[in-house]
Amino acid sequence: MLKDAQVLQIFKDTESVLKGHFLLKSGRHADTYLHCTTLFSYPNFSEKIATFLVEKVQEKVKNFNCDVVLSLDAQSLVAGYETASVMGVRHFFLEKVSDVAKLNKILNLDIGDKVIILKDVIYSSTNIEPFVNKIKELGIEIVAVASIVDRSGGRVEFDIPFVTLLSMDIKSFAVDDCPLCKQNLPLTTL
Numbered sequence: 001m002l003k004d005a006q007v008l009q010i011f012k013d014t015e016s017v018l019k020g021h022f023l024l025k026s027g028r029h030a031d032t033y034l035h036c037t038t039l040f041s042y043p044n045f046s047e048k049i050a051t052f053l054v055e056k057v058q059e060k061v062k063n064f065n066c067d068v069v070l071s072l073d074a075q076s077l078v079a080g081y082e083t084a085s086v087m088g089v090r091h092f093f094l095e096k097v098s099d100v101a102k103l104n105k106i107l108n109l110d111i112g113d114k115v116i117i118l119k120d121v122i123y124s125s126t127n128i129e130p131f132v133n134k135i136k137e138l139g140i141e142i143v144a145v146a147s148i149v150d151r152s153g154g155r156v157e158f159d160i161p162f163v164t165l166l167s168m169d170i171k172s173f174a175v176d177d178c179p180l181c182k183q184n185l186p187l188t189t190l
């Protein structure tokens with residue numbers, strides 16, 4: 001079985017593919033959500049997913065070397081920790097992506113450290129880029145941006161290697177154009 005099919009199967013086996021009416025962080029609405037928090041509540045599956053992710057980063061990045069995994073928010077913490085554990089390197093996390101301004105205080109990184117940035121679900125590069133730029137300003141080398149799910153179906157692009165385990169084009173709707181709202185389905189905030 002191909003790796004992305006295996007990953008999707010793990011999401012299904014852990015009942016982490018949610019169906020309903022969801023308010024996404026972007027403010028848009030969707031009928032499907034891949035819930036990494038549920039998946040990563042199972043340690044055996046978490047380790048498997050992290051191992052897949054490390055293998056994929058190693059395939060993509062030549063002369064791969066990494067000192068630190070940095071999770072971009074609390075939601076990505078377990079994924080980041082497991083990934084760091086598989087590689088035998090340190091792990092840090094930010095409470096949320098917007099904590100970028102506090103980066104110097106929070107992180108104990110050294111110039112020359114090679115970092116993998118990890119976000120559980122990515123749907124756009126625009127909310128990650130300020131963080132990437134800030135890290136670069138500190139003289140820290142970013143080896144790759146990694147995510148478990150790319151919800152854009154492959155449209156996300158960075159000028160550094162980007163690795164995702166599962167790329168799915170999950171439709172989302174503007175609030176005033178949401179067919180689920182029109183059906184009066186209760187909205188779940190994630």
Ligand SMILES: [Zn+2]
Pocket residue numbers: 021029030175178179180181182
């Ligand atoms: Zn809606």
